[in-house]
Ligand SMILES: Nc1nc2c(c(=O)[nH]1)N[C@H]1C(S)=C(S)[C@@H](COP(=O)(O)OP(=O)(O)OC[C@H]3O[C@@H](n4cnc5c(N)ncnc54)[C@H](O)[C@@H]3O)O[C@H]1N2
């Protein structure tokens with residue numbers, strides 16, 4: 235058994251950055267940007283009005299009221315062609331280009347429009363209610379830096395920079411292969427002793443959430459033939475994830491069958507609960523993670539190992555979100571495996587996080603994982619802890 239930190243380091247060391255590809259901006263949400271978004275336009279392109287009102291010269295509004303001659307209008311998108319002379323005003327609208335000669339805008343609430351003339355009752359100095367050219371950004375400015383997962387706001391900015399295509403990391407394609415004679419697809423009729431493959435569905439969803447493209451290879455029975463046939467379908471994808479068959483029983487065939495098919499094992503078994511029989515290696519140059527079959531072990535391991543790997547392949551860091559919490563009930567000493575305890579989170583009267591572990595922690599109990607808000611981290615050989623002690627927790631909101 236190797237320590238968890240070493241297992242993670244070895245997996246990350248094997249992560250290869252995926253190549254970039256070009257996608258239309260409409261397909262950019264959630265993709266990881268591979269090249270900076272650089273403005274192709276200046277915004278606003280010229281000085282524009284921030285309000286509906288009157289474009290005037292500050293020199294003309296030294297005292298109020300003042301009556302000026304209306305010489306035209308400047309709605310957004312239709313600039314006024316002439317130049318403003320002393321004593322003149324141009325009716326202007328939000329987003330309209332400030333006419334030559336004008337240097338300030340008076341809002342229409344402070345003006346009485348008489349048609350041919352306008353009387354202004356108030357107004358500000360130069361630049362009042364004017365958005366200068368390039369206030370937002372100028373041609374050549376970097377709007378979004380490479381290495382970010384693109385948000386709705388990033389896409390809005392890229393669009394306004396007149397960038398219709400984006401360079402993004404290719405999505406990691408992840409083959410997911412469940413194993414076991416007893417597991418069937420969700421919705422199937424169950425024969426005696428059969429259970430539903432919750433893991434395939436959950437892992438496909440997790441891969442998608444992390445920006446990858448899951449390729450569900452189905453369920454291999456507990457036979458060398460079935461396993462080797464289905465695993466061959468993983469070639470051409472960026473990562474193979476198997477579920478189950480990782481332990482020591484006669485029906486746990488993943489290591490032997492994949493070994494015969496060319497798996498170069500990096501490690502098998504880690505000092506962690508849930509997830510001891512985790513496996514990692516390379517299958518003809520394709521990284522392979524063998525997850526344990528117990529559903530809680532599979533998902534917790536996917537979160538701790540598959541997640542950082544998928545993020546690294548897209549060029550993203552994968553820092554753990556760790557927080558301090560107050561323990562709600564006593565826990566005994568830990569053994570030699572790092573433990574990840576399913577727990578509920580609440581907030582006490584002082585605003586502190588409180589973590590209450592579920593009394594039963596079996597790695598076959600998906601219900602407790604689904605109902606948990608966090609995992610309490612317990613280091614190998616951690617001494618007993620009492621209610622009220624501080625513990626570290628990993629929130630599960632994103633899992
Ligand atoms: N003698 C020992 N037995 C076991 C050990 C050990 O060290 N010595 N380790 C235990 C630990 S820890 C784990 S974790 C499990 C992992 O075993 P496998 O990876 O071989 O998983 P399976 O035996 O195939 O399945 C375990 C359990 O999970 C269910 N399962 C499998 N696939 C799915 C799926 N796709 N969806 C839902 N549930 C699934 C399966 O029916 C079993 O109940 O080994 C312990 N044994």
Ligand code: MOO
Pocket residue numbers: 506507508509510511526528531597598
């Ligand atoms: O490691 Mo197993 O995941 O304890 O059940």
